[in-house]
Amino acid sequence: MLGLKLRQEFKGRRLKGTAIELTNKNNTGATQIPAEDFLRITYPSHDVLKTIEASGPSQGRPVTIIGDRGQGKSHLMGMLYHAFNDQTATRKWLENWSDLLGEKAIKALQLRDGLHVISASLHKQRYKFLWDLIFDNHPHGSYCRGQWEGQGDKKTDIPSDEILLELFKHTPTALILDEYQTWYDGLTNTKQYPWKNWTFNFIQILSEIAKEHPEYLVLVVSVREGNTDAFQQIQRVNPVIVDFKGPSAKHDRLRLLLHRLFENRIQVNDDQIEKLINIHISEFFRLHDTPPVEQDRLRTEFIEAWPFAPHLMKLLEDQVLMATQAQETRDLIRVLAALYKKNGQKASIITAGHFRLDDDTSGITALLDSVANQYHAKLREKALRNLEAVRDAAAGTRQELPNLERILSALWLRSLAAINQAGADQSTLHVDITCDIPIDDNAFQVELTTIVENSFNIHEDGNRYIFREEENPQAKLIASARNDRMFKDEEDIDHLTKEIRYVIGGDTDVATRFRVIVLPQAWQTDPWHKMDEKDHPDHWGDRIPLLILPQTPEKKKDLETQLGTWLCKNVQTHRNIVRFLLPRQESTNLFSDRDLIVLARCVFLAQKWKSQNPEYRRLETKYQKELRGILKSRFDRFAIISSWNFQHPENCQFLIENHKAEGNKIPDAIDSITREDLFIPEDFEDFIMEAAPNNESVGKLINELKEPRPGGKDCIPWLGETVVKENIIHLCAQGKIAINLRGMEYLQQEDGETEDKAWKRMRGKLGTGKHLDETHILLPQNVPTTGGASSDPDKPAGTDSTGGQSWKDSANGDAGSAGGKIQDPSIPGNHGTDSGDGLGGSSNPGPGGIFGGGNSYTTHSEPATSALNLLGKIENWGVGTGTQIRSMELKISHLTGAQLQELIRKLPDGMVYELELEKENNA
Structure with missing residues (x-):
């Protein structure tokens, strides 16, 4: 990408540590390698130049470097060590940077010469007392130690200022003490071993010598904080303080990072960078609604931070690493190196979206190692499960989510920030996944919505989304609902x-x-x-x-x-x-x-x-x-x-x-439309009136109405048994039919009776179930003139005391009488016959009567076949559940006794049967 070269030490498969040590057992510490090699990875930040100036020949104050772990204190001290020991290499380095940055003041800095340098990382606990460090490493140290220890009873707890001044006069010294606070805070301070008090007094002596005799002693000490006992005695002499928090510290640290990571970052042309990342910058301005007055300044920040986006650097430095107490610059270098190795050759600019949750080589591992926080490691596991859930949901709907991994990764990273800054809004996430191709707003909105709905650890906080370890019930519910594998x-x-x-x-x-x-x-x-x-x-x-x-x-x-x-x-x-x-x-x-x-x-x-x-x-x-x-x-x-x-x-x-x-109004609406618009009362009346002359049972009529009408006739919509019975009663109340209630009572409109009155008298009398099969309809003229229920079940209703019966003639309506036993014409199959008056014929002829009329029957037969085929045949013949059959003969050949018994058991009750069979004699 524009010829940018990562330093060799970061190119290996395993990322080497970036911590700077003054010395180590491998002899690769800052003070153990040539000055030229060390200065090559050193950027002349404001703090570096300030330290060189404060320790120069014309200065007379101790130098205290204040900064938290990983901010570069050790690096600065290593640079100072080489500045004292190798003025030639240091001078060349200053002049080179002076030319590159166009700042003449850099090459004008004066360097101290002729100093013996003693440096130590005190946190390694190689010395119990500072004077041992000095005596062991100073050319005149053995002699001065002897003077002090040879004082006999007059020997003081710590070397006196006179002994130390003699020591430094013999050989002017630069004393560089790294991690002084860490070492000091670990000292014992009891009545028997008051080592901390001794050190407190000893550092005061060194500070005063450095102030009063700067030509003999340059004292440089690093501490983490400026309000500790370790710093108090040095502070009394008004030291030069380098605290890594000056107005230019942040800008310098960015340049330091880029110089530390890349061999030639300063050589990449700004115009080329701007052209490469112009789309990302433009989208940033648009999505964040950046005022024009701010755009030039922000554009410069984008160019200076390249190949990393400035919003990524701010996120990592000010929010993630600071919130997790990581070692800032040191850890940030490791994270950025891993991130660039994975994405540097593909992305025009690297953002939070390039941390891939599902790829340890994308910088995730380095980041988690840096934050050293179990919560964030667990949060990554949650985010990974969310990623899998969204993938499953997308696969189920075949929905394309081209930016899924980058959106979730960016949101996870931003969720590591301090509580009040955690998470991201929609615009921020949109910027995080935008490089050299703009992403349509609507497409992004749809994709983000899908991700949020299917991720059960994403919570909404105002207009921000945030990953949390606890599950979001709504998100979990939706994510689970979209997972097809849960509902097999x-x-x-x-x-x-x-x-x-x-x-x-x-x-x-x-x-x-x-x-x-x-x-x-x-x-x-x-x-x-x-x-x-x-x-x-x-x-x-x-x-x-x-x-x-x-x-x-x-x-x-x-x-x-x-x-x-x-x-x-x-x-x-x-x-x-x-x-x-x-x-x-x-x-x-x-x-x-x-x-x-x-x-x-x-x-x-x-x-x-x-x-x-x-x-x-x-x-x-x-x-x-x-x-x-x-x-x-x-x-x-x-x-x-x-x-x-x-x-x-x-x-x-x-x-x-x-x-x-x-909703639940639909059934009633269907019923209402069927009754009022689809049901035609005239068709129903015609159906009933056709059945009345045949004295059909109400049960038979209801069964027939439940079936579609055969022969292509228009069906009469079924309204339910209750409505059908009510309509039959209405016809009866209108005087169009009469009803024989199980041979016990006749319902019909009485002379002079209104329909409404007749309806109220008759309604609810038809009964249900088997009663309907015993209740018949007939024409009013076929109702006997005298009636009532007969107490003799074998005697038909309407029979008079002489055994005769009167009824209205179906032809002329006149009353007629006959002697002898005459059957009730309202019962199917019972047809009245003359007793022999010489006139012949039937007063109410049935099937085959001399006047015709009555029921007509059609004979059907089918050769031997299966029961299933017979069912199809009787339906073809138009035989429904309500069809009356006068006679039926079923022939079966070659069956076993068990089959016969089973057949008889299934015969319906309420009828009588005649059985004739041929049985084998030897059975």
């Missing part, structure tokens, strides 16, 4: 079905009058296999079945073909009672609608988890309300059979109507 047993489909049934038929009144059934996905091929047995056709009872279809074709003819074929194949009886509830034409298949499925899953899981966390109870209510709101208006039409064709069910015709209702 179709619990989601079952719950959606339950919700639909509740929405349409949940009302108690509706449930008592209608059987709401949601047909499965495979409704056309296998509707009943997985369905509760109570929903099978033979368990519908008296309730009207309202069958809900998952999807319907757009064309009416295709729908009619599907429904007719389905009825013929899957419902064997009472086909006329079925209603089909249809979804809107533009809607997708009920069980393929991803939104509905996810909502149903949310409700199902919330119900399952609400005992663990009360928040799920609230979410159950929320998503259930949303789901039911959609379902209420999803089904806008219904279908009812209009014309039946058993031979060619694909040619059946249906009435398809809009009901204009929602």
Whole structure:
């Protein structure tokens, strides 16, 4: 990328440590390598130049370097060591940087010459006392130690200022003490071992010598804080303080980092950089709505921070590493080196989005090692599981999420920041994933929404998103609901079905009058296999079945073909009672609608988890309300059979109507439309009037009305048994028919009686069940003139005391009488006969009477075949459940005694049977 070269030490597969030590056992410490090599990785920051100046020949104050771990104190001390020991290399380094930066003051700095340098990293605890360090490493140290120790009883606890002054006069010295505070704070300070007090006094002596005799001693000490006892005695002499917190410290540290990482960063042309990252900068300005007055300054910051985005550097330095007490510059170098190695040759600019959660080589490992915080490691594990959950959800919907990894990675990194800065808003995340190609706002919004909805550890805090270790109940619920692998047993489909049934038929009144059934996905091929047995056709009872279809074709003819074929194949009886509830034409298949499925899953899981966390109870209510709101208006039409064709069910015709209702109002709306608009009273009256002359039972008529009318006739919509009986009573109250109540009472309109009065008198008398089979309708003129219930069950109603019976002649309406036993004409099959008055004929001829009329019968037969084929044949013959059969003969050859017994056991009760068989004699 623009010829940028990472330093050799960072190119290996394993990233070497970046900590600077003055010395180490491998002889690679700052003071153990040539000055030229060490200065090559040193940037002349303000703090470096200030330290060189403070330790120059014209200065007379100790130098105290204050900074937390990893900020570069040791590096600065190593540079100072080489400045004292190798003036030639240091001078060349100053002049080179003076030319590069165009600052003449750099080469004008004066260097001290002729100093003996003693340096030590005190935290390694190689010396108990500072004077041992000095005496052991000074050319005149042995002599001065002898003077001090040879004082006998006059020997002081610490060497005196006179001895030390003699020492430094002999050989002027630069004393460089790194990690002084760490060492000092670990000293014992008891009455027996008051070592801390001794050191406190000794450092005061050194400070005063450095101030009063700078030509003999240069004292440089590093501490972490400026308010500790370790610093107090040095502070008394007004030292030069280098604290890494000056106004230019941050800017210098950025340049120091880039120089430390790259061999030639300063040589890359700014114009080339600006051209390379112009799209990212422009998107940054647009998304953050940056005022024009700020844009030039920010553009300069982008160029100076390249190849890293300045917002990434700020995030790492000011928020992540500081919040986690990492070793700042030292750890930041390691993190940035790993990040650049992974992305430097591909990305025009490196942002927070380039930390890949699922790739340890992207800088993640170096970052986690730096923060050394178990919470953040766990947070990464949570984020990785969220990443997997989103991938699964996207795979289930085949949705493209091109920026998934970068969005989640950027959000995770920003969630490591200090509490009040943790997380990121939408614009920040958008910038984090933008490099050299702009990303459409709408596409990004959709992608981010999908990620948030399917990530159960992302929380919303105002306008910011943030990863947290604790789960977000709503996000977890949605993420789990979108995971198809959690619902392999179709619990989601079952719950959606339950919700639909509740929405349409949940009302108690509706449930008592209608059987709401949601047909499965495979409704056309296998509707009943997985369905509760109570929903099978033979368990519908008296309730009207309202069958809900998952999807319907757009064309009416295709729908009619599907429904007719389905009825013929899957419902064997009472086909006329079925209603089909249809979804809107533009809607997708009920069980393929991803939104509905996810909502149903949310409700199902919330119900399952609400005992663990009360928040799920609230979410159950929320998503259930949303789901039911959609379902209420999803089904806008219904279908009812209009014309039946058993031979060619694909040619059946249906009435398809809009009901204009929602939810549990739909069944009543369908019922109302069927009664008021589809049910034609005249057709019903014609049907009843055709049956009246034949004295048909009410039970038979009801069974016939439950079936589609044969022969292509228009079907009479089924309104339910109660309504049918009420309509029959109304016809009776109007005087159009009479009703024989089980041979015990006749219902008919009385002379001068109004319809309303007759209705009130008759209603509710028809009964139910078997009573309907014993109750018959007849024409009013066929009601006996005298009647009443007979106490003799063998004596027909209406028989007078002489054994005769009177009735109205069906032809002229005159009353007639006959002697002898004459059967009641209101009972099917009982036909009155003359007793022999010489006139002949029948007063109420039955089948085959001399005047014709009555029932007509057609004979059908079928050669020997299977029971299944016979069922098909009798349906072809038009034999329904209500069809009257005068006689039936069933021939069976070659059966066993067991089969015969089983056959007889299955014969219906209430009839008598004649049996004749040929039995083998040896059986």
